[in-house]
Amino acid sequence: MERNGVEEDVVALKLKEASNWWHDINDSPLWQYRIFHILAALYGLVAAVAFVQLIRIQLRVPEYGWTTQKVFHFLNFLVNGVRGLVFVFRRDVQNLHPEIAQHILLDMPSLAFFTTYALLVLFWAEIYYQARAVSTDGLRPSFFTINAVVYTIQIAMWLILWWKYIPVLVVLSKVFFAGVSLFAALGFLLYGGRLFLMLQRFPVESKGRRKKLQEVQIYSVVVASYSNNSFYLQFFTVISFWLGQVGYVTTICFSCFLVRCVMMCFNAFDKAADLDVLDHPVLNLIYYLLVEILPSSLVLFILRKLPPKRGITQYHPIH
Helix, strand or coil, rough: HHHHHHHHHHHHHHHHHHHHHHHHHHHHHHHHHHHHHHHHHHHHHHHHHHEEEEEEEECCHHHCCEEHHHHHHHHHHHHHHHHHHHHHHHHHHCCCCCCCHHHHHHHHHHHHHHHHHHHHHHHHHHHHHHHHHHHHCCCHHHHHHHHHHHHHHHHHHHHHHHCCCCCCHHHHHHHHHHHHHHHHHHHHHHHHHHHHHHHHCCCCCCCHHHHHHHHHHHHHHHHHHCCCCCCCCCCCCHHHHHHHHHHHHHHHHHHHHHHHHHHHHHHHHHHHHEEEECCHHHHHHHHHHHHHHHHHHHHHHHCCCCCCCCCCCCCCCCC
């Protein structure tokens, strides 16, 4: 009995030491400075990779204008660059008044992150429905409408908070963004899963799968040829490089948005999980690594291959 009591005391002491270590780092201005600048450096690195990839794609296929692939990399550069700057000046951001200005600077990059990765959902939905000979005319308007609704609701809440600070509305804003994150996660699961399963029905070397890939490639050329002035210039010419990676990207993006949803719920109702304060640097490090830095890095790595040069690949109609 005495031995069990000693072991329990040792465990309790270790838990107390671990708790003290966590609080010591959180309460240390030096560690706050270090962690926020580590986050800034990581975001800067991801932004630089996205920008370099954007330049490489532009040099490879300048005649296609702003394709979805270019927009995706530009938004990644923008989101990660702005987030990096916010963490460089994190202490100054915390001292901004009115307080709603802090929420805008901290939350706007998250909205842009949602838009960036919603592009992938739109991309996969277009491929999936085109392969099944279903009209895709309503997808782009739906994409713009969903984004417009999300931004309008969030901006409306910010304006109300600017006019009069209402704590309940701050909680509602965080819950709203948790719902947006859940919606994005389900979008990846739905269309990424559908596209992955559709391709898995055909053996790798089967005639059917080659025909499916050829159909996607033909569709890409048609869209690129007749939509040069459209925002939705598809980068389907790169599809044969990374269709096999749909499962990886789906898993990564679904997981990151689901984790964001759960964390935003805790953030809304538990002060210990508040991400918008200086004295939770360790929580900020874990959160932003899991929901933005790591997913962005992995997706950019998976989608790193350049589209083929125009004129190299010949496409023939399927009879």
